[in-house]
Amino acid sequence: MRATIRDVAKAAGVSTATVSRVLNKPDMVDPETMERVRAAMERMAYQPSAIARGLSAKRSDTLGLIVPGITDFFFNELYKGIDRASQQNGMRVLLYDSEHSRERALDGFSILGGYQVSGIIFTSKLVTEDYDPILQRVGIPVVLTLTQSEARTPLPSFRIDEVRAMFDVVAFLVTRGHQRIGMIAGRQWDDKTGELRLEGYRKGLRHFGIEYNEELVEYGQYRFDDGYQAMQRLLEKQPNFHMTALCTASDEMALGAIRCLNDNGLHVPEDISVVGFDDLPLARMITPRLTTVAQPFAEIGEAAVSWLVRAVGREPSPSEIGDYLLPHRLVERESVRALGS
Amino acid sequence: MRATIRDVAKAAGVSTATVSRVLNKPDMVDPETMERVRAAMERMAYQPSAIARGLSAKRSDTLGLIVPGITDFFFNELYKGIDRASQQNGMRVLLYDSEHSRERALDGFSILGGYQVSGIIFTSKLVTEDYDPILQRVGIPVVLTLTQSEARTPLPSFRIDEVRAMFDVVAFLVTRGHQRIGMIAGRQWDDKTGELRLEGYRKGLRHFGIEYNEELVEYGQYRFDDGYQAMQRLLEKQPNFHMTALCTASDEMALGAIRCLNDNGLHVPEDISVVGFDDLPLARMITPRLTTVAQPFAEIGEAAVSWLVRAVGREPSPSEIGDYLLPHRLVERESVRALGS
DNA sequence: CCCCTTGATGTCAACGCTTTCATTACTATT
DNA sequence: AATAGTAATGAAAGCGTTGACATCAAGGGG
Incomplete structure (x- = not known):
């Protein structure tokens, strides 16, 4: 059985609250105690349960990503940006593949919601009015990448022109x-x-x-x-x-x-x-x-994540809910030939 | 705020235990009650919290996948198989990118463990003896795909010859x-x-x-x-x-x-x-x-998942922990020319 | 010398579920 | 008619955390 916070607390001779504090608010615990607790954690190979934490704190440090198809070639690039940015913000990403089906995409919101994700990134499918009901009730920020919204719920989007x-x-x-x-x-x-x-x-x-x-x-x-x-x-x-x-x-x-x-x-x-x-x-x-x-792609992913991170836990102001157009670039290689003289 | 099991119970005039039962053991609840509960769920757009469920039941219906790099071209194919098989077994997949770093791969086990995953699929990097300590203590089944193990902890692997x-x-x-x-x-x-x-x-x-x-x-x-x-x-x-x-x-x-x-x-x-x-x-x-x-790839992914599903919650017998070699196939296309007459 | 801060820690009730165990109302058995 | 099963449900104790609140010792101002 894995060690729990209680085991660590006992081993270090402190309360669970203190252990929790060394994890979450290190500056309000005595350095000496801290050391003891840290040592105990080390010794017991303690790994906090993200599940329990999520339940208790009502945040999971997890972002949900809904993609239409994992095998779409652009997915990897987009994911790279999202993953990198999430990492930097101490977040994980939960992936959901809607398999190009509208129903499954809709389900995605509920399912990811069940995982207490703090935000959802929705990708490359047009968001229409029939998304409104779910959008209303997910209650967590949603951002769009590589697409935009026609729904009435205002949603920020990150894409190119x-x-x-x-x-x-x-x-x-x-x-x-x-x-x-x-x-x-x-x-x-x-x-x-x-x-x-x-x-x-x-x-x-x-x-x-x-x-x-x-x-x-x-x-x-x-x-x-x-x-x-x-x-x-x-x-x-x-x-x-x-x-x-x-x-x-x-x-x-x-x-x-x-x-x-x-x-x-x-x-x-x-x-x-x-x-x-x-x-x-x-x-x-x-x-x-x-x-x-x-x-x-990578920039779009990063932008989406940082928007989400900023938005979590507060109502974003209308001015933040924009249609963000990131710069594209024409890359000239060899498949075009100049005609004429 | 999302509806909880308690809200549904109240609305349907039953206890939370009953609601839980219609979700998990439908055959031991009266059809009539069932109907009432179902209706209430529908009405309130109830979505059970996977987090709470995981904490309570100590299983999360989630599999962890550790890949060395999301941008490796074979990833999508492998994932497709894994996702499909997981779907069929009512599981989700949590993805972890080790970025080709041994340390991060090692971390992956702990982190995924924190999410109460029921099993871990580890991909395409050789598992050496230094993985043994973590392997010992994760306490959940681990399978290897596209690679094999040199560690002392016996691990099943799925790959080709x-x-x-x-x-x-x-x-x-x-x-x-x-x-x-x-x-x-x-x-x-x-x-x-x-x-x-x-x-x-x-x-x-x-x-x-x-x-x-x-x-x-x-x-x-x-x-x-x-x-x-x-x-x-x-x-x-x-x-x-x-x-x-x-x-x-x-x-x-x-x-x-x-x-x-x-x-x-x-x-x-x-x-x-x-x-x-x-x-x-x-x-x-x-x-x-x-x-x-x-x-x-897809078959390997599927095989890994079904092994895991079978192994969860019980000690797999040594005979099951094999090095499974799946059939490869030479696909002849156009990049080879026959020499001579 | 007492009261009030302040900093460090402990207590305990949540969080939303599942799961034992107990309870109830029947039905079947003797 | 008394007893034992059985099927459906409820009550309540966790699961491993966090966070509000309580406690306590030490120090400072009056």
């Missing part, structure tokens, strides 16, 4: 001489990101006086296979292929598209330029190295 | 006409996997009467950059390059090696064949699709 990012991609492509620019956009039932990026694409086109052409646009759900199939459809839609550049809504889809192109005897960037979105670690590993939009 | 797997790779290469086969092996301070795979390589060579040649072997710590640099060194070691095939200890290193080769004007598989190890999702995404050894 999607529209602007994709606009930048188009602008970049245009300065490289491209005019026939296609897109594999993202589309998923509970996702707004896809629309935003598409909007950025159209806006870019418009800004440079290029006409929007349905023929050049296809959709996918962000994963590799979606990219592959979307590219396939794109190829079929225009037998006399004359697109010179392609934007995508995710690096994974970019990979899929490239694979598909290769399978059809087309080369990147010689025959067509491709730009990704996310800047996953693998973007720099493949050949050709992928030109892409870097999302500051 | 590394030696055999790499032997198979060599055999495969030989049947494809390769003789000058190099290797980028894995090496890390607390890792035995690397040695094992190297041993498989040497064994394979020996079996086919090929002489082992230091010149053709380099080491790395499994990541992309390690692979790149190792390849670099390989290239430098033999200016008149005549290696026709390369085994690697990880897909990531294979990617790195391929990248390096490309940067030096060499093509895979035309100029040299490469085989990876792991079969990460990205192995099929890149060009050329990577021929590699598939580790059954």
Whole structure:
């Protein structure tokens, strides 16, 4: 049986309260006593029960993280930031995978609530009005990352300016001489990101006086296979292929598209330029190295955690509940070729 | 404030014990009462406190997972299996990232212990004798995945037959006409996997009467950059390059090696064949699709969980504490070229 | 010399559950 | 009709902490 606070107290000849104090408010216990208690703890390999502590103190120093899918390639990067920041604030992270299901996401709030988490980070799925009831009653701060909210409960969100990012991609492509620019956009039932990026694409086109052409646009759900199939459809839609550049809504889809192109005897960037979105670690590993939009995943994770840490235990002021847009960055590598002279 | 069991009890006109029973032993409560209680729960959006439950019942329905690094590419696959199996057994998973540090790994046991986890899954680092003290006193079952133990405390492990797997790779290469086969092996301070795979390589060579040649072997710590640099060194070691095939200890290193080769004007598989190890999702995404050894990550995760579930609350018999070798599989794709006629 | 601080410690009631044990009201057995 | 089971429920004691409050000795100001 593990040693409890009581065992330590007895061994050190003090009360449990004192032991608790050396752990939590060290400056109000006598140095000498402290030493004795510390020694006893050491000797008995005492490890305080986080469970009991959570129950008693009504805080658990734990943050809940709800992700749609653990296998989404960006997860690791985001988690890294969250974990690092949590560490620094003496918090742990409890992970919950909603498996892209709205019901499970909803459940996530209750379940994490059952663990007394001090805050919840919700990721990459649009928050709609049907989240309101749960949001109302969780009673702990919730922040959004890589997404935003359409619910009535005000929620802070940390993300990039999607529209602007994709606009930048188009602008970049245009300065490289491209005019026939296609897109594999993202589309998923509970996702707004896809629309935003598409909007950025159209806006870019418009800004440079290029006409929007349905023929050049296809959709996918962000994963590799979606990219592959979307590219396939794109190829079929225009037998006399004359697109010179392609934007995508995710690096994974970019990979899929490239694979598909290769399978059809087309080369990147010689025959067509491709730009990704996310800047996953693998973007720099493949050949050709992928030109892409870097999302500051780690920073977003850190920002979310520190917001949460600041918010715990008090009602955040309305001015703090903003839509925080972190800077993205276009990373130029090898998958885009400059056209013309 | 969230509703507690007491609130529900009052609302349903029963005692808290009864409410607890409808949750935990539904068959010993009257259907009618049950209905009333259920209704009350529903009405009040009652969510039992996992914390309180854990404290009281001394089990938390939670498994602890210690991984060396969340950004290791295989993590997601392994986690998927673990999460799925946990789900099915009504368990949650608490994640702990040791950041490749032995101290932090050691801490992990205590910390997870503080959360009353019912079992711990330890991953991909060799367990040595210095783990014995903690292992002795955690008092809950521990299983190893993707690694094994050299400690005196007997621990079950779930992994593949590394030696055999790499032997198979060599055999495969030989049947494809390769003789000058190099290797980028894995090496890390607390890792035995690397040695094992190297041993498989040497064994394979020996079996086919090929002489082992230091010149053709380099080491790395499994990541992309390690692979790149190792390849670099390989290239430098033999200016008149005549290696026709390369085994690697990880897909990531294979990617790195391929990248390096490309940067030096060499093509895979035309100029040299490469085989990876792991079969990460990205192995099929890149060009050329990577021929590699598939580790059954998900199955390993599932096996570990079900072992744990079976072991919780009882002393597992020595016969159960085995070194479980799960079947690997050589996945043939496009990165190996058949030599000669 | 007494009273009031102050600092260090102890006491004890929570926290929200589970779980024994006791109680009650039936039903079956003799 | 008396006794023993049995099924459904309640009362209450923890589980390992924390935190409000009480206690106590030592020191300082009047």
